[in-house]
Amino acid sequence: MWIYVRDLKNHVGEHVELRGWVRNVRSSGKIHFIDFRDGTGFIQVVVEKNNVDEESFANCKKLKMESSVIIHGVVKEDKRSPWGVEVLAERVTPVQIPQEPYPINKPDHGIEYLMERRHLWLRSKRQFHIMMVRNEVLKAIRNFYWERGFVQIDTPIFTGAIGETAGNLFELDYFDYGKVYLAQTGQLYLEAACLAYGKVFNLGPTFRAEKSKTRRHLIEFWMNEAEVAYYEHEDNVRLQEELVSYIVRWVLEKASDHLIALGRDLKKLEKVEPPFPRITYTEAVKLLQNNGFDIKWGDDFGGDEETFIASQFEKPVFVTHYPRKAKAFYMQPDPNNPEVVLCDDLLAPEGYGEIIGASQRIHDYDLLVERLKEFNLPIEAYDWYLDLRRWGSVPHSGFGLGVERTIAWICGLEHIREAIPFPRTLYRVYP
């Protein structure tokens, strides 16, 4: 019976078939130890000369790193194995044996070498654990919304009208239509959808043509956005802290082995429960000024400033009520102070930066037109967006969560590029 490594603990004493790959092989003449993986986990297979047919034993001598093999054997509990369980082979059948040495054979390769071989690097243990966490994060996000009656709305990747800011959009030719752009947000479409279906979310890739070269940036990254009709600023902030705590709790529950394997300190993640601390932009500026930062009211925060603010708290922290001139055109002004808007950024702890950008959206037609003009945006292109304020407009709010930044933070990664299977960074689209 074909069994996956993940399930071997439930088959102790049984004869099983494993289909997978050789990670490494060690030999002591009459005994071979195969580090075996099948995509669900890693296990040691022991091949003793007296326990297998001659052909199988001879086959083991030919095995190299990343040979594909089918193993028949018995599952044994064994204290000598770090997994508690190992497989004593009865037959070893190679599927393919490489003709050349496997390029990733030691844990001391440079990043350029590994990035050039990302298609093989993904097989490594550390990358396996990260991708398993990513998988759970994606499941958690969808589950969170579906449990709460949200509708998944897949927003387009080709967009005609521009999203937020021109200049950092990827431009393409769209047959005879002319120029279109790769989406840098699905927000405007989600706003349309929330007026149709109430509570909506998306989950997909977005693109920023920014020549950013930092550990927090990708050119192509995944974003989860949500938009809710009749939600105002306060409802929006609560939804965000519930989402982020839900994701962290889910991963702790379903994937803590992977986090431990990655060397993550789980205690730091266990603290991530609502409510999250909040400070206003104005308070944050004072905090920074009192700590020697050269910043004045109206400036946006840089990486160092964000890291400092986040370092004052053990949980993610909301920074709210930014100056309207520092933010996008569609944000609703604060009725108590029209110079600031009803928005928030969520800063992750430990220097992982902004993981959420959020706001209540302008629902008044005239105000929105005024802002479009103020930001020098082409009103014609936003005609359909303005329609949303012509018929049945209501207060509504939403946000965007950076999926890879969230994963990088939860896993404790040095660099965001490991949080996505095939990262697109500045100057790299291979493989």
Added chain:
RNA sequence: UCCGGCGUAGCUCAAUCGGCAGAGCGCCUGGCUGUUAACCAGGUGGUUGCAGGUUCGAGUCCUGCCGCCGGAGCCA
């Protein structure tokens, strides 16, 4: 785009003041019934990123170019 750093064997790195191009790993051969980056013995490996310059002599110094890494700005 700007600032800084790096480029030597398949990989990771050494090479003192400018003076013989080195090591570990990988790979090949042999040995070993409890290995965990296995170990032991032997073998294999070079256009020092590219182009030019200084010098008796350049991996090392100078100029230009290319590539990569880190950071800034911008953002999630």
